[in-house]
Amino acid sequence: MLKPLIGLIGIGLISGCVATASEVKSSPQAATIMGPNAQTHAELQQAIASLLGVSRVVISDNAFTQYSQEVIERAPHKDTNGLLIMGRSTDIPDAIQLLKQGDTCLLRHVQSGNTANLSQVRCQLEDAQ
Helix, strand or coil: CHHHHHHHHHHHHHHHHHHHHHHHHHCCEEEEEECCCHHHHHHHHHHHHHHHCCCCCCCCCCCCCCCCEEEECCCCCECCCCCECCCCCCCCCEEEEEEEECCEEEEEECCCCCEEEECCCEEEEHHHC
């Protein structure tokens, strides 16, 4: 009676390890963009704007090419003449991270955890550079 019980425990432990290994493979991992171009840049800007709930964002041409995370700051306030309005900004910048999950690239707003899938962007794991 003891042998079958030990066998069942052993099988349970082995299957538990297999499930853990597959979960690690499918979990999103930090990534960088591969082959950036105008189309991928536009998709990144649109996805970030959507995640932040704003109409438009401006990012550099090399965003996400070296690091998986970028910091997005709010544009400074300007008066009707286009001059900066002096004052203290207490807005905390937003962090956006590029992730790879399987063959899919996605962006995650770090503060909220919200994500957006990217269809045009190709990415590689950040460690694979």
